[in-house]
Amino acid sequence: MSFSSSPVVSLRDVAVYQDVNTVLSNVSFDIDKGDFVYLVGRTGSGKSSLLKTLYADLPLLSGVAAVADFKLNKLPRKQVPYLRRKVGIIFQDFQLLFDRTVAENLSFVLRATGWQDKSRIKQRISEVLMRVGLDAAASKMPHQLSGGEQQRIVIARALLNEPVILFADEPTGNLDPIVADGIMQLFMEINRSGTAVLMATHNYEIIHRYPKRVLKCEHGKVLDSQVEEFGLVTGF
Numbered sequence: 495m496s497f498s499s500s501p502v503v504s505l506r507d508v509a510v511y512q513d514v515n516t517v518l519s520n521v522s523f524d525i526d527k528g529d530f531v532y533l534v535g536r537t538g539s540g541k542s543s544l545l546k547t548l549y550a551d552l553p554l555l556s557g558v559a560a561v562a563d564f565k566l567n568k569l570p571r572k573q574v575p576y577l578r579r580k581v582g583i584i585f586q587d588f589q590l591l592f593d594r595t596v597a598e599n600l601s602f603v604l605r606a607t608g609w610q611d612k613s614r615i616k617q618r619i620s621e622v623l624m625r626v627g628l629d630a631a632a633s634k635m636p637h638q639l640s641g642g643e644q645q646r647i648v649i650a651r652a653l654l655n656e657p658v659i660l661f662a663d664e665p666t667g668n669l670d671p672i673v674a675d676g677i678m679q680l681f682m683e684i685n686r687s688g689t690a691v692l693m694a695t696h697n698y699e700i701i702h703r704y705p706k707r708v709l710k711c712e713h714g715k716v717l718d719s720q721v722e723e724f725g726l727v728t729g730f
């Protein structure tokens with residue numbers, strides 16, 4: 495267990511690239527333990543690229559960054575799985591394995607991250623399913639669940655290794671407003687219990703309903719509502 499009080503995410507003068515193109519530059523911000531932060535900006539403004547840089551799917555080539563006490567500069571490939579155990583990643587398209595049950599989807603991740611004891615695996619799966627309100631779904635196949643339920647399973651999967659932060663890219667994008675609101679309440683509950691959240695969204699309604707700090711990708715830079723005021727409506 496880490497008792498460090500350093501920020502969960504810390505960026506100084508970072509540039510985000512896709513191939514040879516600079517998507518964002520001079521990016522500096524911190525996210526502390528337990529913070530909830532939205533990431534907004536027009537389509538193509540760099541939200542997904544920034545998230546990918548934070549979970550080391552894109553290399554950090556310029557600037558200084560640390561996530562969950564891992565320095566992203568020159569992070570060796572073999573360290574990436576250890577970083578990924580400390581962060582939970584949630585996408586819009588659910589990315590569940592449709593040929594196996596919910597419990598098998600979850601045990602697949604636990605085994606891949608070093609869990610071996612069958613009874614502990616079973617116990618952990620039951621805990622995370624309870625957490626997302628789907629304790630009866632363990633033996634179901636993903637296609638037997640609604641879109642909102644599938645997204646809850648993805649959130650349960652992201653929680654398996656007790657991450658210090660969740661990176662969520664448009665997690666409510668495909669859901670109707672009521673189901674999306676249920677997912678937001680789940681994120682808020684997870685956040686209240688101490689997990690930081692960085693959530694990319696286009697959904698202004700959600701930000702209005704659950705106001706939190708906002709980072710906005712615009713003109714190749716990242717603006718921070720904690721540092722400066724900016725309009726929210728433009729950019730969606």
Ligand SMILES: Nc1ncnc2c1ncn2[C@@H]1O[C@H](COP(=O)(O)OP(=O)(O)OP(=O)(O)O)[C@@H](O)[C@H]1O
Pocket residue numbers: 512513517535536537538539540541542543544711
């Ligand atoms: N795999 C890729 N290879 C090359 N360029 C890419 C790749 N993915 C994204 N880009 C480019 O990088 C820029 C930022 O895209 P990114 O997906 O990060 O934006 P976004 O803000 O997440 O957009 P959206 O809201 O549509 O998801 C865009 O110009 C995009 O065309």
